[in-house]
Amino acid sequence: MQVKVGERLYEVRSQADLEALCAELKSALEARCIYNSWYIRVPPDRLLEIAEEAYLSYLRGEAEVGPVVGRYLERLGLSRSLARTITPTLSALGMSAGGVFSRQALEIGRLIHEGRRREALSALREAALRNCVVRDVVERLGDGCEGLAEAVDAVLRGYGKQPRPDEAKYTADLVRAIHPPCTPCSLSCVDRASLASCAGALVERAIYGAADLFEKLDISVLPMHLALVKTGEGRYGVVVRDTNKLIGLAAVADPIEGAQVNRLRDVSKSMDGLAGEGEYEFYIKIVPILDGAPPCYRAKAFVEVVRADLERASRIIKLE
Known part of the structure; x- marks a missing residue:
């Protein structure tokens, strides 16, 4: 059997061939960004709190985005209308799909619940870098953090966006939280x-x-x-x-x-x-x-x- 992926033709004659093909495709997907939609209007700390809420709900047998976000907003006394910005942000970062929290989002929530914030931010970074806009901003910054606002603006305009100030701010806040060169150095607690x-x-x-x-x-x-x-x-x-x-x-x-x-x-x-x-x-x-x-x-x-x-x-x- 032959399987065509893009311009490449794969020969699959055994289960081992099929497993090798799946592993190669998985590796290729993980090595690049896969979320082209851009919608980031939630502060990173709130994303972590929602992930923790999702993890605790998952332990009770529920992982649907709608009810979890609704309870989170109600607990904080916030308007349920904010779900209109939270839900697409979760989707754009790969933290939810089909109305259900992703495994990665639940892992972030578990780490936060256990007090392992640094590891949670590392997991959030892994998830966020699969968003093409976030990855392009991080790659443009390289080993530094200078010019973050300019990098966000340039990347968004490169995607044909006309970013509002709050949208650019939330994107910059997310990058600042997950990109190590943007994080203040505390040598009393490092990995x-x-x-x-x-x-x-x-x-x-x-x-x-x-x-x-x-x-x-x-x-x-x-x-x-x-x-x-x-x-x-x-x-x-x-x-x-x-x-x-x-x-x-x-x-x-x-x-x-x-x-x-x-x-x-x-x-x-x-x-x-x-x-x-x-x-x-x-x-x-x-x-x-x-x-x-x-x-x-x-x-x-x-x-x-x-x-x-x-x-x-x-x-x-x-x-x-």
């Missing part, structure tokens, strides 16, 4: 994903906390007079704020869990090649340390400052 997006903040705090190491090594410029310029993955040039003169190089290793002395020593030693990347007054090696348990680690850092003559000083610095 690995949020730590990666907060690398710049981590380096700044680690260097600022290492002022005593600079003094110990008689480095003339203290951290409060320095700024960072990203030069590559995990690499930062260290410049003097007033002159932009490049005087140092900082590097960040992958995080380790717990302050294991042997592990710290090995990771730090693996970064010794930093001194061979150019002639600077000093080099800074930073190894993030995750204490506690996921999804809410406390971040610390092992910081070693190495002078040009290879004299060095180090210690573990709290980043909270």
Whole structure:
């Protein structure tokens, strides 16, 4: 049997062929956005609350959107007319289909009910990125968050929309909630994903906390007079704020869990090649340390400052 999908023809001769085809099509669907309709007029916090309401209703044997949304609005003393904006928003984000909450929406609700907000936002991100508008905005932002409002406006107009201010605001609010670079960095409660997006903040705090190491090594410029310029993955040039003169190089290793002395020593030693990347007054090696348990680690850092003559000083610095 032959199956045509788009311009491609698949040969299906066995159950294994059929299973392989289904797996390939599923992977292709999950890798791209599938919701082209755009209707986002609900704040992200309200989406999370509705998902929790849906999960609790599901435990009682009900997962229909209408009754759940109605009870949610009634409980908060809000007009039932708001359902006209909530229902299409849920649909546009893949949180409901055919009048029933999706499995993904119920999972978001379960995580919120268990107090796992960070994981719930991660699940909401996964759902929201299947909306083509949201995905295009996130891709346009890349690794940053600057120009969010402009990105939302440009993407919506690219889809032929004439967005009202409230529509653009709700879309921006959603992106701000699910896109890690838009989330304020709190190093007292991080997971690995949020730590990666907060690398710049981590380096700044680690260097600022290492002022005593600079003094110990008689480095003339203290951290409060320095700024960072990203030069590559995990690499930062260290410049003097007033002159932009490049005087140092900082590097960040992958995080380790717990302050294991042997592990710290090995990771730090693996970064010794930093001194061979150019002639600077000093080099800074930073190894993030995750204490506690996921999804809410406390971040610390092992910081070693190495002078040009290879004299060095180090210690573990709290980043909270």
